[in-house]
Amino acid sequence: MGSRVTLIDVARHAGVSRTTASYVITGTGRVSTATRERVLASIDTLGYVYNEGAASLRRKGRTIGVIVPNIDRPFFGEVLIGVESTFTDSGYMSLMVSTRDQLDQQARLLRMLREHQVAALAIIPATGSDRDLVNAIHSWDVPTVFLSRYIAGSTEPYVGSDEVRGGYLAADHLVRAHRCRSISYIGGPELGVARIDRLHGVRRAIAESGTGVSLVDVTSESTVEAGLRAGHALSRGELPDGVICHNDSIAMGVARALYEQGRAGATRIIGYDDVAAAQASVPSLTSVATNGRLLGETAAQALLAVISGAEPTVRSHLTEPRLVVRESCGDHIEDRSPS
Amino acid sequence: MGSRVTLIDVARHAGVSRTTASYVITGTGRVSTATRERVLASIDTLGYVYNEGAASLRRKGRTIGVIVPNIDRPFFGEVLIGVESTFTDSGYMSLMVSTRDQLDQQARLLRMLREHQVAALAIIPATGSDRDLVNAIHSWDVPTVFLSRYIAGSTEPYVGSDEVRGGYLAADHLVRAHRCRSISYIGGPELGVARIDRLHGVRRAIAESGTGVSLVDVTSESTVEAGLRAGHALSRGELPDGVICHNDSIAMGVARALYEQGRAGATRIIGYDDVAAAQASVPSLTSVATNGRLLGETAAQALLAVISGAEPTVRSHLTEPRLVVRESCGDHIEDRSPS
DNA sequence: TTGTAAGCGTTATCAC
């Protein structure tokens, strides 16, 4: 009935030794076609299933640890798709865990992954992670890639979108195409590297424009609700000419808040990540596209390479973001607010 | 340096036997406080880490298989949060894989999970899964819960939202509160059980109303893009009085398409799942809330119970959906009583 | 309370 069928049973049934049976299963070693057939037949009739756990005791395991802050944020979801599909397509399984963006959870999960002997680790570190995390992972000595968020000062392999460039693209569009003189950056955790980098890009774009542009930045959670709150707060004062949001959820919240205040289209809004919903919102959302899926695939491929012995250290890799211009930053938006 | 420290090393260092060391780690057996301290100290100084894989060779493993169609669909993301957090909080790890809603992938992944000796299985089956899947899982003999989608005729434990009720709530609102005489159901895979059940609910609501209401249903993918296409197709003809969409992504696409045709608000739209973006869309989306997270938690808890030996078969569990009324279904007649 | 020893199912080494 159960998985009580072992390699020994197969070997006995096929009239060979465990070794030969093992050779057939793993494809290793030299086995005559005749015996191979026989073994395969036995496997089939006996209903044998390979025991990865037992095998891992001798050879390297085929399980990969994947750590993310929240599975439900659309962007991370896309990244996960990329990571997971790449690994399973190569015969590896992903042990996915979410830290809820909390450092203590992260430490705990890291330990559990260690106990599970994962062969590699892909991690989007929790906000606030520092050298301690890097050191812990480093001393552990398992191939690792940091994803989407990097740790300041770390030299570990990193795959992410070029945040500085993303901020630049957004601000440049506002300043040059729309002649904005005041810009607000909304959202993201205060110390998040993505936020800081994007703001750098924003400032650079402003500086390059040669015009005097005022910049205000506000932190917030990365949720629709937070965007709604931020939008209402914003509309209590004088609106900036343009708003850059830390992600699309916030942007949708801000746009909605302005709409509720009867000021739809009163300022230009740019989101970040270009998730699926961006194109369907009203107004449709201009957004900095980052292609999370590609990010995930890239990271996974890098890890697979290292595991396969391609020793040469994985180098960091930045993908190029792209600005997708839609209605939310346009001047052509009619005022559809409820009168 | 690496994880070369084994229980033997710990035992030697602490001056005890493997057994005692093992007792300390697992909390099993009787050990004097003195020796326990000593062992723990050794573990610390030696940097020992438990080897779950090796342990699983003797006792039951602590890894759970989780199969979903797509990680990136917001609703499934919520379900996963519930499943994963519940399991990790209990010391189990989730081996998550996505089938891309394809049967061959699903079969392959099922096999891999088996080889990894998972202690239990939570699965949202791919569209089109049938008795074959149930039989395969059943003969495998591992505690299993079907999640969110059930297999027709299967008696395996199932945790999901009451789809019939959801369809009823949506249609009842359209028919009674808005006096709709024509309704379209848009989206979902043709043979999906959720779709079929919801349509049952819709028909029941129509029948109960005693009025003659025409019902049209169209299948589609569950994406924003598909919603856009469906919305444009819809607006080429005469619009129905009300539209029920298979999920919120489709609903947002439909609403957007109408907007693009200059017919925003020309019909009432109801979405499904009530994902975060629903409240921020313009118009904000009326939606049937299903609480995916709770679903995931419930399923995980049921599995944990079975694993812990609470033999009595997990019974199926349906959660009650709730209609969240917002702007997209328009001019509300004050009738908030779809209790 | 602690130690001895027999597995768990696989792979690696080295003979034949």
Next chain:
DNA sequence: GTGATAACGCTTACAA
């Protein structure tokens, strides 16, 4: 080409 045999790191009766 094929087959003994020794690991791999841990759990768990059974003794002491």
